[in-house]
Amino acid sequence: MKIAFLLHNAYAIGGTIRTTLNLAAALCDRHEVEIASMMRHREQPRFAVDPRVTLVPLVDTRAGRGDAERPEFHEPAEDFPAQDKRHHQYSRLVDLRAREYLKGCDADVIFGTRPGVNVYLSLFGPPTALRIAQEHLRHDAHGKELRGVLARHYRTLDALVTMTEADAVAYRSRMRLPGVPVVPVPNIVPAPRGVVPSDGSAKVIAAAGRLARGKRFDLLIEAFGKVAGEQPDWQLRIYGGGAQQERLQQLVDARELGGRAVLMGPRSPIEPEFAKASLVVSASDAESFGMTLVEAMRCGVPVISTDCPLGPAEIISDGVDGRLVPVGDAPALAAAMLDLIGDGSGRRAMGSAALESARRFDPGPIVTRYESLFAELGTSRGRRYRRRTRARYAASLRRRLRRPARQVRRWRKRLTTRLRAWRAA
Template sequence: MKITFLIHNVYGIGGTIRTTLNLAAELADRHEVTVVSMLRHRSYPRFAVDPRVTVVPLVDLRADAADASDPQLHQPAEVFPTAEKRYKQYSRLTDRRAREYLRSCDADVIIGTRPGVNVYLARFAPPRALRIAQEHLTHDTHTKKLRAQLAGQYRDLDAVVTTTEADAAVYRTRMRLPGVRILAIPNSVPDPGPLPADGGARVIAAAGRLVRAKRFDLLIEAFTDIAAKHPDWSLRIYGAGADKDRLQGLIEEQGLGDRAALMGAVSPIEDEFAKASIVASASDAESFGMTLVEAMRCGKPVVATDCPLGPAEIINDGVDGRLVPMGDRQALAVALCDLIADEPARHRLGEAARAAAGRFDPAPVAHAYEELFGDLAATRSARAWQRRKARWRGRAGRALRHLRR
């Protein structure tokens, strides 16, 4: 089987890139796999790409590339949805390249990995290919305008796959898509292998984009309380983003000195998690929670806010980690202090976390996708009939409303 992934920019760093490459590598054991990158801004991907996986860039943004002189590169996109967060990075050239590639694509399955790219998938993919849209964000994080734009396009897909069951339930309720399977399949995170012998330093680690929704400010404030009680512990935050200067100012304002440090973006992050004793997340929103799983695979207990929608589907509170109320500085500090003071509990939860995280191994995740491919192929005719009936009813309803007026 030929499987193609469509991704925003495989040459960057991010959870969607990493989980896509994890899944592509696992599927490459049994299938011919291609990753199509809408954009390219550097010579080589930052993450390792399995040599069996073919990478195809569509628009080259490097200064010395031929695409730099194409006038369509500087013309706004007409197909990519205007309400999509990445809209300004897309152009008429991206529209054209996506259309040309997809219309000639001979893949059996094509998987999109973000909303705007999924619109390309719905508009241009050949009808004989199974068209699957992954949602690495959540329904409710999309604006009302974007949801309306997606609803009209997603009706032509075969499936929409979310990373959590909670988000799949929201899609089923709020975005009616007759004939389209809506289901949850989690992201995959491979086993990092043997852990370093010096793991378990008196360090709390955290990682993610330095943006306000991740609430690293709350974590820093909670650590201020911890530092007063446990002066031999430190906080390390890994990542890059627009909130860096504000967070650095908060560290200085709280008088934490070198006790709390912004470490910059690091990949792979597991090497740093393995050196810590606890991993923390204070986020207000998670579509899944890749860093939580990455920490658990390293055998580290995670203290995370119980935010929508991912952490509660990853962490079993008190068994393989801790969940605390969202936005509660005191609860976050108390949970972290409890683990700092109780080394046996840290080890017990860490061992349970490592075992529980096995369900996110690429093998079972890839198997779930292969089962989906088979199901979609077997039900293609029945689902097409559901779509046609829904369209006829829609037209009849509109005609009736017009007559009543």
């Protein structure tokens, strides 16, 4: 079987890129795998790509490659939805190259990996292939207008895959997709190679992610201020880059945590850094999955996370392999850190449990789930098509039945207006 993935930019850094490459590598054991990258901006991808995976860049933005000189490159995208926040990064040339690639694609299964790219899959994906949209963002992270666009396009696909059961429930209840199963399948997070699990003795707390508002590193720094007052030997290391870096450094300086709370910059892979820590903490307001949580657990490190929607509660068993605390609650976050700092044996036991629990995200079981999905979608194609057709005709009938009622209301309003004008005269 040949399987293709559509990625925004396989040459950049990001959670969706990393998880797609993990899944592609795992599928290579039994299938032919290809990744179409909408764009290419550098010579080599930042993440390692399995040599068995064929990487196909569609638009090359590097100097001297010619694509940036084409007039379509400077025209706004028409097929990529304007409601997607990445619309400004797309051009008419990307539209045309995506159409060309998909029209000629001979894959048996094609995955889209972000909303706008899933629209390409809906518009141009060959009907002979199983067309599957992956949602690496939460349903509620999309604006109302974008959700309306996605609903129209997702109804034409074969399946929608979410990263968590909670998000699958949200899509099933809030986006009507007749004949399109919404299936939760978590990301693959393979065991890191050459990384010795933490022994829980280092007086280091680690955190990682984009330095963005929603990740709430400001809350983490606030909570660590209390930890630092009671446990002066412990250090906080924050890994990542982003727009909030200057603001976060100002918070560190204002709380006089210099040398205690350190912005370490981006690291890839992150696992060797997690293995140097005894705790990993996430203070996010929301997570569609929570890759860094599993990566930390893979290193035998217990994780403290806010119980935010949607992923952490499906990853962490509170009190067993980590801790869950209320969202936005700095005192609770600090208390959880201090509890585990003060309980060395409990912390190490929790780290061992985390290491074992993380096996749920091994490649084998997740590939099996995908292969079962492919088989089910193949056998249910006719039944799902009939269900979609019935739903489409029912919707059309409802619209027609509403027309006379709307017409009567218009006539009544018009007549009322004229009567009022006559009486006033």
